[in-house]
Amino acid sequence: MRTQSRVIAGVLAVALFTQLTACGTLFYPDRRGQIEGKIDPAVAAMDAIGILFFVIPGLIAFAIDFATGAIYLPGGQSAQLDPQQLQRVIGADGKVDQLALKALIERSTGHQLPLDDPRLIQHGGNVEQLAAFGLRPAA
Structure with missing residues (x-):
């Protein structure tokens, strides 16, 4: 017992x-x-x-x-970049310089993004999106 x-x-x-x-x-x-x-x-x-x-x-x-509040998932973070800064990472041919974009994101947010990750999905933009950032399409 x-x-x-x-x-x-x-x-x-x-x-x-x-x-x-x-x-x-x-x-x-x-x-x-x-x-x-x-x-x-x-x-x-x-x-x-x-x-x-x-x-x-x-x-x-x-x-x-x-x-x-520990039961809640951590809140999402977001950051915005100035369109003038984005213009600096676009080359004369209209292509985005991946290294310059990665450096800009790291400087602005403090986070390092793996832009060369094979799981990364990149979408092409259109003329309206470029106009929203004050950019002209270069073909």
Whole structure:
């Protein structure tokens, strides 16, 4: 009987410990402070597992994650470039200089983009898009 109570106590301790660490606030401290966004399914699933095993710790995990904003996926970032800067990366033949564009993006946003990645999909523009940037098509 003594061994059985130790096993039960061990299982309860492990289960409670996993619920304390299943909180998105502990896994993603950088997400704290968000007030809205898309809910991260991984964090929601971890909190839901807490409700399945122990109702109170699971509800507390959900409450903490919603209160801190850690349950939300990180917000998207965007950056805009000045059309005058974009004109500098377009050559005389109307083609975009990939290296100059990569350097411009890195200077403006601080992020390095893999423009030579084979998974990158490049779309061609049209005359209206060029006109929106104040550019003239060169054929």
